[in-house]
Amino acid sequence: MGKSFREKLIPYTFVLPALILLALFSLIPIVIALVISFTGMDITGLGDLSQVKFIGFQNYTQLFKDPTFLQSIFNTGFYVIIGVPLVVILSLTVAILINSGQNRFFKFMRLIFYTPSITNTVAVAVVWTYMYNPSMGMINNFLGKLGISEIGWLTDPNVAKYALIILAVWKAIGLNMLIFLAALQGIPRSLYEAAELDGANWWQQTWYITLPSVRFSIFFVTVTTLIGWFQFFDEPFVMTKGGPLNSTNSVALFVYQNGFQNSNFGYAAAGSFIMFAAIIIATLIQFRLQKKQQGR
Amino acid sequence: MKLKKAMGYGMVAAASVLLLAGCGNSSTKSSSSGNSETLSFWYGGDADTAVKPIIKAFTKKTGIKVKVQSIPWSQYIDKTLTATASKSGPDLMVTGTTTMPNSVASKSLMDITSTVKSDQALNPNKFFAGSEATTKFNGKYYAVPWYVETRVLYYRKDLLKKVGYNHAPKTWAQLYDAATKLSKRGKDMYGFNVDAAEPTFGFMFARQNGATLLSGKKTQFNQAPMVGALKYLNKFVQNGASPKQDLKLSIGQSFGGNGRVPMFISGPWMMQSVKTDAGLKSSQWGVAELPKGKANNMSNTGGGNLSIFRYTKNKKNAMKLLKFMSNKENQLKYYKTSTSMPTLKAAWQDKALSDTNIQVFRKQLNSSQPMPLIKQWDQIGQNYLKAWEQIALNNASVQKTMDTFNQQTEQLLNK
Numbered sequence: 001m002g003k004s005f006r007e008k009l010i011p012y013t014f015v016l017p018a019l020i021l022l023a024l025f026s027l028i029p030i031v032i033a034l035v036i037s038f039t040g041m042d043i044t045g046l047g048d049l050s051q052v053k054f055i056g057f058q059n060y061t062q063l064f065k066d067p068t069f070l071q072s073i074f075n076t077g078f079y080v081i082i083g084v085p086l087v088v089i090l091s092l093t094v095a096i097l098i099n100s101g102q103n104r105f106f107k108f109m110r111l112i113f114y115t116p117s118i119t120n121t122v123a124v125a126v127v128w129t130y131m132y133n134p135s136m137g138m139i140n141n142f143l144g145k146l147g148i149s150e151i152g153w154l155t156d157p158n159v160a161k162y163a164l165i166i167l168a169v170w171k172a173i174g175l176n177m178l179i180f181l182a183a184l185q186g187i188p189r190s191l192y193e194a195a196e197l198d199g200a201n202w203w204q205q206t207w208y209i210t211l212p213s214v215r216f217s218i219f220f221v222t223v224t225t226l227i228g229w230f231q232f233f234d235e236p237f238v239m240t241k242g243g244p245l246n247s248t249n250s251v252a253l254f255v256y257q258n259g260f261q262n263s264n265f266g267y268a269a270a271g272s273f274i275m276f277a278a279i280i281i282a283t284l285i286q287f288r289l290q291k292k293q294q295g296r
Numbered sequence: 297m298k299l300k301k302a303m304g305y306g307m308v309a310a311a312s313v314l315l316l317a318g319c320g321n322s323s324t325k326s327s328s329s330g331n332s333e334t335l336s337f338w339y340g341g342d343a344d345t346a347v348k349p350i351i352k353a354f355t356k357k358t359g360i361k362v363k364v365q366s367i368p369w370s371q372y373i374d375k376t377l378t379a380t381a382s383k384s385g386p387d388l389m390v391t392g393t394t395t396m397p398n399s400v401a402s403k404s405l406m407d408i409t410s411t412v413k414s415d416q417a418l419n420p421n422k423f424f425a426g427s428e429a430t431t432k433f434n435g436k437y438y439a440v441p442w443y444v445e446t447r448v449l450y451y452r453k454d455l456l457k458k459v460g461y462n463h464a465p466k467t468w469a470q471l472y473d474a475a476t477k478l479s480k481r482g483k484d485m486y487g488f489n490v491d492a493a494e495p496t497f498g499f500m501f502a503r504q505n506g507a508t509l510l511s512g513k514k515t516q517f518n519q520a521p522m523v524g525a526l527k528y529l530n531k532f533v534q535n536g537a538s539p540k541q542d543l544k545l546s547i548g549q550s551f552g553g554n555g556r557v558p559m560f561i562s563g564p565w566m567m568q569s570v571k572t573d574a575g576l577k578s579s580q581w582g583v584a585e586l587p588k589g590k591a592n593n594m595s596n597t598g599g600g601n602l603s604i605f606r607y608t609k610n611k612k613n614a615m616k617l618l619k620f621m622s623n624k625e626n627q628l629k630y631y632k633t634s635t636s637m638p639t640l641k642a643a644w645q646d647k648a649l650s651d652t653n654i655q656v657f658r659k660q661l662n663s664s665q666p667m668p669l670i671k672q673w674d675q676i677g678q679n680y681l682k683a684w685e686q687i688a689l690n691n692a693s694v695q696k697t698m699d700t701f702n703q704q705t706e707q708l709l710n711k
Contacts, residue, residue: 040711042671043377043398043401043402043671044401044402044671046377046380046381046402047380047401047402047403047404048403068682129544133544133545134543134544135484135543135545136544136545136549152541154544155540155541155542157689243685244541244685244689245682245685245686245689245690246682257678260373260374260377261373261674261675261678262674262675262678263377263398263402263671263674264675
């Protein structure tokens with residue numbers, strides 16, 4: 001089997017450009033951020049690095065005493081727990097429905113559901129801000145016609161989180177639907193034909209054939225969606241700035257506010273590392289579960 | 297299995313990319329400080345149309361080319377920070393008066409004391425004291441004042457007349473009385489806007505009530521003057537004379553038409569918006585000096601300064617441009633293109649500024665101060681907004697909220 005050294009080298013040359021980019025733009029910054037998170041670096045330190053002091057774990061201990069941070073952890077958890085299952089279930093449902101027919105109507109629906117995901121979040125968020133406007137917005141106007149009184153979509157602390165989730169789910173369905181659709185179309189027809197011969201109805205076919213066949217897609221979508229929702233940022237950044245009463249602040253936004261508005265770089269870096277750890281842990285747990293399922 | 301593992305690593309890596317992407321969207325492009333021929337000038341705002349004529353005149357006169365880069369204010373601080381961290385940025389830049397302490401602390405700006413002291417044209421006495429104060433830190437000058445703004449009361453003359461006011465409210469008591477009467481016009485009608493998105497708002501009223509915000513590293517946010525001022529403001533909110541939160545209305549919807557919010561406090565930049573977007577006749581609205589509190593009617597000074605980037609390789613030409621832009625003729629030219637008010641006292645004798653509305657701002661400048669010029673003030677302002685939210689939305693106890701806020705601030709200052 002003696003492969004020459006050169007032959008062994010070839011595959012690496014293919015991945016090298018990607019590796020260099022990865023190192024330059026994510027691995028090295030991550031290491032730098034880790035170092036910064038143990039310092040009290042602020043705006044003065046930026047101009048004069050000799051003023052930066054190492055303060056050990058002080059940033060981390062302080063973070064867990066900061067009610068704003070704790071609230072934003074809670075909010076992020078809320079986004080993840082409500083948002084991720086909603087995205088997975090809805091996009092799978094939409095994909096199954098669209099896959100059930102082939103004519104123009106179904107193709108058109110595919111377009112309709114996909115469109116939101118090709119638009120820019122910031123632009124969409126601005127438009128939704130208008131729609132959510134308490135007195136002039138389209139949604140409240142419409143609800144008013146049905147006799148429902150004004151809802152402070154972005155101004156009521158109890159509602160604002162849901163308002164952001166609705167927007168984010170609406171936007172996330174398209175892409176994930178496409179992934180599911182591809183998986184659904186890869187299921188061999190013969191499986192359904194055999195089941196039909198055995199007298200299985202539509203529900204049974206969906207439950208015993210469709211869902212197990214797209215298991216890997218479900219896993220993939222769950223992981224990517226989960227990571228995305230852990231970093232929930234654009235929507236609250238554009239629409240609520242984390243308010244009212246901090247009810248929509250996410251960890252990512254908290255990091256931004258501390259790093260780029262208050263210039264507490266050390267503190268912000270510590271916050272981002274907690275988020276980093278949380279994402280890795282959540283992903284690892286999912287891989288474990290996935291492995292277990294496959295071993296069964 | 298291997299593929300999945302690889303994919304896992306890929307995803308973790310992708311996650312970290314996103315993580316970092318989420319943290320910062322600032323990129324440093326086109327910083328041409330290495331090129332000694334062309335000057336680079338950073339300008340805060342969405343378009344450079346207002347400064348273009350001045351820059352063109354400068355190039356014509358001196359032959360020095362200038363590249364203007366306009367950066368929206370919302371990203372201006374990000375951009376400046378990145379420029380400082382990478383030590384490459386513009387040659388000359390506009391620095392907002394409120395960000396001066398930060399930019400000085402991060403050593404982004406060049407110390408220009410010697411020029412300011414030796415050059416008659418830049419003599420600090422020629423500028424408004426409130427503006428000059430924002431350029432001087434520890435006895436050294438880091439900028440030259442360029443334009444100034446202060447806040448005044450905008451009010452609907454016609455609507456106030458209907459509730460018995462032939463002039464703008466002159467005292468706190470009148471302001472409250474007029475606002476309450478105006479709010480009784482019907483559902484969703486208010487009298488005055490207690491601005492829940494403006495980080496200087498409560499502090500401004502506190503000063504009018506006799507507060508010294510900061511002495512040394514001690515803050516006095518939980519003392520009677522500030523607490524009293526916030527209680528006064530909260531009265532508007534709790535009695536429906538002011539909206540609790542930003543109504544997210546355009547100026548035409550809030551101030552124009554039937555005037556849902558017929559009085560608000562803002563700076564000169566709103567003049568143009570009201571003129572063009574509110575659809576009001578000039579007899580229907582006006583501006584007035586702020587109503588007087590127990591102590592005074594102190595407003596909040598802001599504006600922009602011209603400063604030289606510390607790492608410029610083009611100091612001589614940058615200084616030339618700075619001087620050119622801050623002379624009287626060009627400050628007036630800038631006023632005409634942008635309605636930003638000149639900082640040179642002499643410029644105010646010009647006919648261009650004889651407009652009665654602008655003169656109100658001029659008078660208000662006599663009673664106007666910038667917010668305390670310390671690097672932590674940005675964060676203090678943001679924390680104030682959060683504290684105010686607790687008061688306005690939850691009707692939390694003002695004294696208790698301010699006790700917490702004061703303690704939080706002192707921790708911040710002593711860090």
